[in-house]
Amino acid sequence: MPELQPPHLRPRLDAMKSSRPGPTRTADPRPPDHFPARGNYPVYLLFGVCGGFLLLTSLLVLRGVWALVGGEAAWNAFVASLSHPLYIGYHALALLGVVWFSLRFFSIFPKTQPARIGPVKPPPAPVILAILNGGFAVANALLALILWGELL
Amino acid sequence: MKALLVRLEPVIWMLFGAGMMVGAFLLPAFILVVGLAGPLGWTGAEALSYQRMHGLATHPVGRLVLLAAIALPLWVGAHQLRHVWIDLGGLKTDGLVGSLLYGTALVGGLLGVVAVSRL
Amino acid sequence: MAVEKTKTFVVTRFDPDRDEVPKSQSYEVPVQDDWKVLDALNYIKDHIDPTLSHRWSCRMAVCGSCGMQVDGEPKLTCKEALSDYGDTVEVKPLSNFPVIRDLVVELEGFMEKFQAVKPWIMVAKERAIEEGTYRQSPEELEEFKQFSMCINCMLCYAACPVVSNEPGFLGPAAIALGHRYNQDSRDDGAAERNQVFRGDGGVFACSVANECSEVCPKNVDPSAAIQQAKMLNVLDWAQSFVVKRGEE
Numbered sequence: 001m002p003e004l005q006p007p008h009l010r011p012r013l014d015a016m017k018s019s020r021p022g023p024t025r026t027a028d029p030r031p032p033d034h035f036p037a038r039g040n041y042p043v044y045l046l047f048g049v050c051g052g053f054l055l056l057t058s059l060l061v062l063r064g065v066w067a068l069v070g071g072e073a074a075w076n077a078f079v080a081s082l083s084h085p086l087y088i089g090y091h092a093l094a095l096l097g098v099v100w101f102s103l104r105f106f107s108i109f110p111k112t113q114p115a116r117i118g119p120v121k122p123p124p125a126p127v128i129l130a131i132l133n134g135g136f137a138v139a140n141a142l143l144a145l146i147l148w149g150e151l152l
Numbered sequence: 153m154k155a156l157l158v159r160l161e162p163v164i165w166m167l168f169g170a171g172m173m174v175g176a177f178l179l180p181a182f183i184l185v186v187g188l189a190g191p192l193g194w195t196g197a198e199a200l201s202y203q204r205m206h207g208l209a210t211h212p213v214g215r216l217v218l219l220a221a222i223a224l225p226l227w228v229g230a231h232q233l234r235h236v237w238i239d240l241g242g243l244k245t246d247g248l249v250g251s252l253l254y255g256t257a258l259v260g261g262l263l264g265v266v267a268v269s270r271l
Numbered sequence: 272m273a274v275e276k277t278k279t280f281v282v283t284r285f286d287p288d289r290d291e292v293p294k295s296q297s298y299e300v301p302v303q304d305d306w307k308v309l310d311a312l313n314y315i316k317d318h319i320d321p322t323l324s325h326r327w328s329c330r331m332a333v334c335g336s337c338g339m340q341v342d343g344e345p346k347l348t349c350k351e352a353l354s355d356y357g358d359t360v361e362v363k364p365l366s367n368f369p370v371i372r373d374l375v376v377e378l379e380g381f382m383e384k385f386q387a388v389k390p391w392i393m394v395a396k397e398r399a400i401e402e403g404t405y406r407q408s409p410e411e412l413e414e415f416k417q418f419s420m421c422i423n424c425m426l427c428y429a430a431c432p433v434v435s436n437e438p439g440f441l442g443p444a445a446i447a448l449g450h451r452y453n454q455d456s457r458d459d460g461a462a463e464r465n466q467v468f469r470g471d472g473g474v475f476a477c478s479v480a481n482e483c484s485e486v487c488p489k490n491v492d493p494s495a496a497i498q499q500a501k502m503l504n505v506l507d508w509a510q511s512f513v514v515k516r517g518e519e
Contacts, residue, residue: 015434016368018379025287026369026377031435033343033366036239041432044480048236054175055229055257057183062222062260064186065267068209072202079200083191091187098183102176108479112498115414115454117506136176143181148189149199152208161475162508165501235478239432
């Protein structure tokens with residue numbers, strides 16, 4: 001079997017071992033054949049990594065607020081720093097990542113709702129999807145227009 | 153540390169869920185305007201000026217939006233990155249890595265509270 | 272008349288008394304148009320190599336015995352048509368499981384997880400015979416019926432990346448089954464099962480790869496069960512602080 005990672009990072013693979021040894025020796029479990037690079041696994045890992053874009057963007061907003069607290073000079077320096085080509089390239093990627101992440105999350109969301117929470121039933125899946133995708137478009141459009149200076 | 157993470161999972165998951173919603177509904181707009189349109193000059197100089205931004209940020213709704221945008225999506229990133237680490241075989245250090253990631257989210261959120269209140 | 276052609280089957284072999292590690296062995300099998308992968312394996316055992324060991328039973332995708340990795344993906348070999356595969360087909364034992372011999376995997380670990388979720392009706396108060404049978408409306412049945420369709424084939428465990436990495440993870444089928452009972456209107460055991468679901472390797476270990484639901488041959492959608500179980504668990508956990516319970 002090809003070496004996957006250094007020993008301390010190798011998968012555990014003893015998840016399905018019995019707590020008591022059986023009567024014969026068994027061969028060690030193998031990880032899923034297509035993990036991590038084939039089938040659906042790369043998309044799944046990419047989804048996980050795109051979560052990192054959310055973390056970084058929140059930290060960006062935090063940086064921005066600290067700059068506002070610091071006064072006009074600090075704010076202008078912050079804005080100027082975002083013009084660096086690497087930053088712009090990163091933000092183009094981040095935008096794609098966060099949008100894809102959000103839309104994928106919405107597509108999974110309906111089936112995460114139990115049939116009933118107490119006496120309350122969730123709305124049917126198409127309604128949930130309309131609310132989520134519609135809300136996404138409206139909320140982001142609104143905020144973007146405000147930040148852009150077209151509103152307020 | 154791992155035992156503590158297991159006990160806190162329901163809370164972490166709730167913060168993660170709230171962060172998913174807030175992140176999806178707010179962060180793309182921030183990235184688009186503050187990260188791309190502004191630096192590329194599409195918005196005009198006035199839009200991202202200090203006076204205008206400070207005015208929006210100090211409005212009660214503005215403070216709320218900023219606080220949510222800072223404090224909640226951090227948990228999404230922390231949670232997802234922790235799981236990617238486990239998937240790549242890092243379970244042995246999950247207690248440490250998970251604590252560091254969630255700790256970052258916690259500290260970031262607290263700094264966000266401080267920053268927004270000082271606006 | 273069925274047309275015959277030959278396909279090559281690259282099959283994992285492992286004899287614990289003789290082999291250090293599993294190895295591959297190739298077989299040339301004359302196959303028919305309408306054969307499934309299982310037919311080819313049975314042909315190998317019947318006509319070429321009687322030492323090949325593999326599990327199978329119903330031949331119609333209801334017993335869950337014949338799960339194996341076919342060209343790298345967990346499948347029920349009785350369900351997979353050979354016409355969907357190329358001239359060379361790779362058959363391995365299910366991923367993530369220890370291998371007893373050839374294509375036969377050790378299932379004890381799964382059985383333990385299965386039992387850990389207490390997959391039986393738990394009632395707060397025993398019903399007297401005179402009260403008659405339980406009554407359940409079609410709507411109440413719909414709330415858990417999908418999750419009761421599991422045939423324990425374990426393809427979901429073979430596909431799950433978390434099962435590879437977290438020894439304690441209960442896994443898709445066990446959680447779906449526990450959720451099935453939590454959702455059953457006759458059951459009062461949700462609080463007790465949710466304790467198990469909150470433990471190390473419980474529902475929150477799932478990272479929503481969704482591969483379990485992708486490979487499930489019975490459309491159980493265990494991933495849906497797990498995500499629903501997370502939400503209900505959080506509500507149950509919040510409630511446990513407010514509502515006093517018996518034994519916690």
